[in-house]
Amino acid sequence: MEYSESANIGKIVIAPEVLITIAKLSTLSVPGVARMAPIPGGMDRYFKRGASDGVRIEMLGDHSLSADLYIVIRGDANVRLVSEQVQAEVARAMLEMVSMDAQTVNVHIEEIEYGEN
Numbered sequence: 001m002e003y004s005e006s007a008n009i010g011k012i013v014i015a016p017e018v019l020i021t022i023a024k025l026s027t028l029s030v031p032g033v034a035r036m037a038p039i040p041g042g043m044d045r046y047f048k049r050g051a052s053d054g055v056r057i058e059m060l061g062d063h064s065l066s067a068d069l070y071i072v073i074r075g076d077a078n079v080r081l082v083s084e085q086v087q088a089e090v091a092r093a094m095l096e097m098v099s100m101d102a103q104t105v106n107v108h109i110e111e112i113e114y115g116e117n
Contacts, residue, residue: 014098016057023055023067026093030085032077037070037110054110065094066104075114083107 027033036054054070067090073079091102 019057019065019094019098019100020053020055022093022097023057023069023090024053026089027055027069027071027086030082030089032074032082033086034072034074034113037072037108039068039070040110060103063099064101064103066106067094067102068106068108070108070110072111072113073109075112079109079112083109 024036027036038054039056056068056070058066058068060066069086069090071086073082086107087105090105094100094102
């Protein structure tokens with residue numbers, strides 16, 4: 001998608017909750033992800049939105065961001081492969097849905113879930 005200066009009639013503002021929702025739903029769509037985990041409480045965070053959703057988004061500049069995702073993996077899943085798929089899916093969704101480049105997508109495995117759920 002190309003933008004030109006003459007076509008600029010205003011600005012577009014995307015609410016942080018939208019970015020959190022995109023990251024969360026993209027993560028949960030990956031097979032092997034059981035659920036999101038809350039962000040650990042000891043972290044010093046200025047941006048607390050999404051903390052209970054297991055998502056932390058930091059804006060890096062124009063059209064780029066960094067995401068930290070806190071997840072629980074199913075016990076029968078390959079942790080490395082699931083983590084790589086989460087990174088790819090979140091980066092793809094951010095680019096396709098809001099034209100933002102996810103420069104880093106950090107996946108934090110908080111727990112491995114065994115048993116029936």
